[in-house]
Amino acid sequence: MIEIPYPELNDLLIMMGEAGRHLAEIEASEGAAGNISVCMRWKIEPRNRFPVTDEIELPQPVPELAGATFLVSGSGRRLRELIDEPTASIACIVVNKDGKTGKLYTAPHRRFERVTSEFNSHLAVHYDQMCSSGTNFHAVIHAQPVHLTYLSHIPRYQNEQYLNTHLLRWQPETIINLPEGIGFIPFRIPSSPELMTANVEALRKHRIVIWAKHGVMARSDVSVKRAADRVDYAETAAKYEYLNLSDGEIGEGLSAEEIRQICKTFNVQQTIF
Numbered sequence: 001m002i003e004i005p006y007p008e009l010n011d012l013l014i015m016m017g018e019a020g021r022h023l024a025e026i027e028a029s030e031g032a033a034g035n036i037s038v039c040m041r042w043k044i045e046p047r048n049r050f051p052v053t054d055e056i057e058l059p060q061p062v063p064e065l066a067g068a069t070f071l072v073s074g075s076g077r078r079l080r081e082l083i084d085e086p087t088a089s090i091a092c093i094v095v096n097k098d099g100k101t102g103k104l105y106t107a108p109h110r111r112f113e114r115v116t117s118e119f120n121s122h123l124a125v126h127y128d129q130m131c132s133s134g135t136n137f138h139a140v141i142h143a144q145p146v147h148l149t150y151l152s153h154i155p156r157y158q159n160e161q162y163l164n165t166h167l168l169r170w171q172p173e174t175i176i177n178l179p180e181g182i183g184f185i186p187f188r189i190p191s192s193p194e195l196m197t198a199n200v201e202a203l204r205k206h207r208i209v210i211w212a213k214h215g216v217m218a219r220s221d222v223s224v225k226r227a228a229d230r231v232d233y234a235e236t237a238a239k240y241e242y243l244n245l246s247d248g249e250i251g252e253g254l255s256a257e258e259i260r261q262i263c264k265t266f267n268v269q270q271t272i273f
């Protein structure tokens with residue numbers, strides 16, 4: 001939930017750009033991999049930055065989000081380049097009254113044909129979260145951090161309890177920032193309805209979820225940079241785990257008791273340890 005004064009369109013575009021650059025810096029968006037979207041309930045005026053208008057059909061009806069505004073990265077655009085010229089890589093969508101279609105606002109110099117092919121998952125997660133929590137703002141990121149994705153190829157890390165007890169043991173910050181742990185979705189075809197449904201369910205319980213053998217999706221109802229931080233925290237944990245595997249598993253990690261003490265001190269509710 002965001003309080004007044006609400007961020008303006010330009011601020012949101014800059015924050016999406018900064019999140020995109022950060023994801024590239026942590027090697028979570030090679031080539032044109034990854035995508036970012038935000039949804040907000042307050043009114044913004046898109047036409048100054050996005051004067052070209054079109055009508056589009058939404059991937060699913062979202063009647064409760066009539067009037068809501070989305071900013072979505074374009075298909076094939078590079079997250080690291082969003083910051084250079086945000087309107088060339090981002091589209092704005094305002095949901096029409098019918099909840100099934102939207103007005104698409106873009107810039108004349110846009111360098112994409114369509115919004116990201118993962119928009120079905122983004123929209124479904126925004127819709128589910130905004131309806132259930134009543135938040136006026138929600139950000140979703142899909143990224144492809146190397147170490148998390150690599151671990152998702154190893155069978156024993158495909159078990160959520162094993163994954164979390166091993167990844168959340170390397171730094172005190174990890175459990176504080178990801179108290180519900182990291183969710184896990186078995187491999188699903190990119191952009192498929194199966195991946196979309198699995199995302200909605202996993203992101204009800206978690207702030208970040210691994211898409212096995214592909215990448216992650218993270219969300220935040222505070223800021224797009226907070227969602228990017230969640231990718232960063234989870235990827236750092238995976239890096240430690242990878243380091244430990246490569247070193248013959250000589251690291252101890254924080255013990256379950258130490259983690260419980262951290263949670264007690266910082267008032268963190270968790271059920272993993």
Ligand SMILES: [Zn+2]
Binds near residue numbers: 034143144190214215
């Ligand atoms: Zn991807």
